[in-house]
Amino acid sequence: MSFADLLAFAMGAIRGHRVRTALTLLGVAIGVAAVVILAALGEGARRYVMGQFESLGSTMLAVVPGKTETSGAAAFTSATTRDLTLGDAEAIRRFVPEARRVAPITMGSETVAHRERRRQVGVVGSTREFLEVRRLRMGRGQFLPEGDLRRGEAVAVIGAGVARELFQSADPLGQVLRIGDVRARVVGVLEPQGTQLGMNLDEIVIIPVSRAMRLFNRRTLFRILIDVRAHADLATAKRNVIALLAERHGEEDVTVVTQDAVLASFSRIIRAMTLAVAAIAGISLAVAGIGIMNVMLVSVAERTGEIGLLRAVGVGRAQVARVFLAEAALLSLAGACAGLVVGLLGVGALVTAYPALPARPPLWSIASSLGLAVLVGVAFGIAPARRAARLDPVVALGRR
Amino acid sequence: MIRLEHVSRIFRVGETEVHALDDVSEHVRRGEHVAIMGPSGSGKSTLLNVVGCLDRPSSGSYRLDGREVAELDDSALTEARRRLVGFVFQSFHLVPRLTAAENVELPMIFAGVARAERRERVAASLASVGLTGRARHRPDQLSGGERQRVAISRAMVLRPRVLLADEPTGNLDTASGRQVLDLLERLNREGITLLVVTHDPGVARRAGRILLMTDGRIARRIGPEALGAGLGGAA
Numbered sequence: 001m002s003f004a005d006l007l008a009f010a011m012g013a014i015r016g017h018r019v020r021t022a023l024t025l026l027g028v029a030i031g032v033a034a035v036v037i038l039a040a041l042g043e044g045a046r047r048y049v050m051g052q053f054e055s056l057g058s059t060m061l062a063v064v065p066g067k068t069e070t071s072g073a074a075a076f077t078s079a080t081t082r083d084l085t086l087g088d089a090e091a092i093r094r095f096v097p098e099a100r101r102v103a104p105i106t107m108g109s110e111t112v113a114h115r116e117r118r119r120q121v122g123v124v125g126s127t128r129e130f131l132e133v134r135r136l137r138m139g140r141g142q143f144l145p146e147g148d149l150r151r152g153e154a155v156a157v158i159g160a161g162v163a164r165e166l167f168q169s170a171d172p173l174g175q176v177l178r179i180g181d182v183r184a185r186v187v188g189v190l191e192p193q194g195t196q197l198g199m200n201l202d203e204i205v206i207i208p209v210s211r212a213m214r215l216f217n218r219r220t221l222f223r224i225l226i227d228v229r230a231h232a233d234l235a236t237a238k239r240n241v242i243a244l245l246a247e248r249h250g251e252e253d254v255t256v257v258t259q260d261a262v263l264a265s266f267s268r269i270i271r272a273m274t275l276a277v278a279a280i281a282g283i284s285l286a287v288a289g290i291g292i293m294n295v296m297l298v299s300v301a302e303r304t305g306e307i308g309l310l311r312a313v314g315v316g317r318a319q320v321a322r323v324f325l326a327e328a329a330l331l332s333l334a335g336a337c338a339g340l341v342v343g344l345l346g347v348g349a350l351v352t353a354y355p356a357l358p359a360r361p362p363l364w365s366i367a368s369s370l371g372l373a374v375l376v377g378v379a380f381g382i383a384p385a386r387r388a389a390r391l392d393p394v395v396a397l398g399r400r
Numbered sequence: 401m402i403r404l405e406h407v408s409r410i411f412r413v414g415e416t417e418v419h420a421l422d423d424v425s426e427h428v429r430r431g432e433h434v435a436i437m438g439p440s441g442s443g444k445s446t447l448l449n450v451v452g453c454l455d456r457p458s459s460g461s462y463r464l465d466g467r468e469v470a471e472l473d474d475s476a477l478t479e480a481r482r483r484l485v486g487f488v489f490q491s492f493h494l495v496p497r498l499t500a501a502e503n504v505e506l507p508m509i510f511a512g513v514a515r516a517e518r519r520e521r522v523a524a525s526l527a528s529v530g531l532t533g534r535a536r537h538r539p540d541q542l543s544g545g546e547r548q549r550v551a552i553s554r555a556m557v558l559r560p561r562v563l564l565a566d567e568p569t570g571n572l573d574t575a576s577g578r579q580v581l582d583l584l585e586r587l588n589r590e591g592i593t594l595l596v597v598t599h600d601p602g603v604a605r606r607a608g609r610i611l612l613m614t615d616g617r618i619a620r621r622i623g624p625e626a627l628g629a630g631l632g633g634a635a
Contacts, residue, residue: 005509016497309493312454313507314482314558316475393454397493 001319010326013299014334021331024295027288028335028373029342034281035369036343036361041350042274044359046267051358052196053263059231060133062257063092063224063241082249083220086149086209092226095244098237101129101227104149104209108216112158112205113178114166121162122204123179125212133227136201139163141173141188144208152208156184160192161202179205180215234258278365282372288335289376296328296384300391307388308396317389324385325378332377336370343369401562401593402428402451407460407470409446409616420446421457422616430561433585433594435604435624438613444597445566447613451595452487452564453480465561482511486555486592488584490567492547494539500550501526501535507558525553529583545576552583556592563587565596569603581606601627 014021065084089104106125111118130136131143143157156177163172172186184207193201213219228237238256246252300307310320343361350359409421420443428434436444449455450462453469456477462470465484472480494503501522508518526532529549539547548568555563565584569577581603588594596607604610605624612620 001510001512005515009509012497012502305493306495309495310506310510311478312452312481312487312493313510313554314478314485315507315510316478319510394449397454397489398491 001322006322006326007330010323010330013303013323013327014330017299020295020298024288024291024331025335025338027291028285028332028377029339031281031285031288032336032339032369032373033343033346034284035278035372036340036365037346037350038281039274039278039365040343040347040359040361041357042270042277043362043365044350044357046270046274047358047360048356049266049270050263053259053266058259059228059234060259061226061228061234061237061241062259062262063088063226063245064255064257065220065223065253067253067255082253084224084245084254085220086213088245088248089221089224090149091244091248092224092241096226096237096240098228098233098240099226100229101133103127103129103133103225103227104221105130105223105225106209106212106216106218106220107222108212108218110180110205110215112162112166114172114175117166119162119165121159122199123212123215124204124206125209125215126206127209129227130206130225133225134196137191137193139189139191141186143188144206145187147208150210152210154182154184154211155187155207157188157190157206158186159190159200159202159204161200162205163189177205179207182211182215184211234260274362278369282369285369285372285376288373289332289380292328292331292377293380293384295331296324296381297387299327300324300384300388303388304391304396305398307391308393308398311391311393312397320391321385321389324388325381328377328381328384329374332373333370335377336373339373340366340370401430401432401465402426402595403461403463404451405461407450407457407462409443409450409455410458419616421450423460424616424618425460426611426618428593428595430593431588431591433588433606433608434596435607435610436595436597436613437599437601437604437610438619442613443616444613446616448564448566448595448597451562452485453477482507482558484561486558486560486563488548488551488555488563488565488568490570492539492544492551492571494547494551494554496539499536499538500531500542500546500553503539503550504554504557507554511558521557525557526550528556529553543576544572545579548572548576548580549583552580552587556587560592562593562595565594567598568596569598569600577603 063084086104089102092099093102103126108123109120110123111120127149128144128146139160144155145153147153156179158172167175172189175186177184177186190201195201226237226241228234238258241256242252242254245254307320347359347361350357404424404426407421407424408419411418411420424447436447438444446455450457453464457470460470461468464480469477469480495506498506504522504525505518508521526535529552531546531549531553534542534546542550568580568584572580584594584596585606596603598604605627607624610622610624611618612622
């Protein structure tokens with residue numbers, strides 16, 4: 001029996017029961033559509049985040065305290081990990097030629113208040129350079145003034161959201177803001193720019209780094225951001241920063257993260273989450289497989305006479321099993337194709353509704369959901385096919 | 401063609417053993433037309449199952465076309481059915497979703513006959529049973545007699561040596577029954593060995609000889625003349 005004949009025969013059998021077939025297909029189709037749509041959403045989220053990162057430029061380095069990539073015994077023997085200090089930031093500014101701008105950063109949460117209105121916001125301590133390094137845009141006024149790292153003025157730059165909440169329609173410039181128990185004069189308001197790199201820039205207050213360290217009673221930095229002169233200088237700058245800080249600290253105890261690395265790890269994380277969500281959707285395919293098994297068992301029971309007849313005219317057990325397996329595979333394949341169409345239409349509708357989200361189903365989600373659907377169909381078709389093959393022809397023909 | 405020696409077929413029903421066939425010996429020559437009669441439960445159908453290689457004897461020897469089949473495994477039995485045996489059932493056993501032509505084509509699809517040859521043989525086979533005009537009809541669009549003729553066409557399409565018919569006219573009116581019997585007789589004259597199980601003396605009387613079964617044994621072997629005249633020609 002040729003493969004084409006097998007398929008034609010199986011197709012004929014499936015077409016006999018339109019409603020039942022359609023319902024079974026629906027189960028598989030929902031599973032495949034769910035995988036495709038969820039994977040497309042995840043991929044869209046990934047591309048959205050990547051786009052955000054890239055809009056920040058790709059010449060940024062971040063120095064983070066602690067060594068995350070160390071291997072070997074050194075990781076365990078370093079008894080005294082030195083934290084990042086303002087001295088480190090000054091040294092980088094002075095001795096690393098590729099560093100165009102250096103922005104030391106400390107961060108904390110604090111209550112800010114203007115007259116009777118108060119609000120808990122993130123307070124960032126940094127320098128003038130922070131503006132360029134993070135590509136912030138000023139709405140009104142000035143950013144932090146240039147000046148001595150260690151003697152900042154009592155000034156603050158506030159995010160658009162903070163300005164709106166605390167000052168409402170009044171002009172915040174020149175007004176006094178209480179940050180915890182210190183006072184600062186508002187010199188600038190950021191343009192509304194939403195969340196970047198996980199930080200809502202509308203809801204922050206930026207003050208000189210030395211004042212922030214005093215406010216939080218801290219002597220160390222959260223991290224140091226460096227803007228290098230050109231993308232090509234990233235690797236050299238990274239090496240030089242590590243060498244310089246190793247010399248200052250007596251050992252290599254910092255990690256320098258390039259934006260590419262951040263990008264790559266974000267991308268990995270979102271991919272992994274997408275995969276997990278798609279896998280959960282894939283479970284519904286297994287449920288659909290049970291539907292296929294059910295419909296095939298019913299089919300075997302209904303077609304007992306037909307099976308007996310096939311056996312009587314000299315069709316072997318293996319051939320009978322193949323016929324029913326082919327039907328199960330065809331059912332799942334047809335369901336998978338329908339699901340793919342629905343899924344792609346769904347993604348298309350999503351993109352139309354939310355153009356900002358670059359949702360697109362990744363190829364792996366299409367290939368794996370189709371493959372999985374057929375695999376599930378065949379796997380769940382095995383038991384019914386065996387039942388059909390094992391029927392005693394005499395019994396199947398109703399002759400005993 | 402068919403040689404049974406001391407064939408028994410025993411079924412176990414709970415604790416008791418039922419001797420569906422009890423020490424049956426019989427020889428049917430090539431081209432014979434034999435009728436098998438007997439009350440319900442006398443073993444007629446079991447005999448037909450064994451002869452048709454659907455079932456195996458519990459003991460004894462059965463040679464079909466010179467080959468011992470009592471010892472064959474399932475796939476060899478399947479092969480023997482495909483090459484040597486055609487079945488015709490009281491209830492036709494046509495596949496309801498397939499047309500007459502597709503029903504006739506069915507055994508050839510699974511036997512691996514090429515598509516072009518299948519089409520020719522289906523056409524020839526349907527023509528020989530006088531159903532060329534009904535090729536595209538489904539079973540529910542055919543009369544009982546037409547259905548049985550499609551079933552006979554299907555049974556013959558792989559050119560078997562033996563045709564086994566179990567109450568072939570049992571579900572048919574007199575006229576259709578006669579047509580079906582005429583067809584079976586014609587095939588028998590053309591050389592096929594024909595065994596017909598029937599309750600109907602009118603059907604049995606057309607056979608060359610008749611086996612009367614009781615309690616799993618062949619009680620008597622008689623000629624058609626022994627059934628007497630005046631019972632009509634068919635069904």
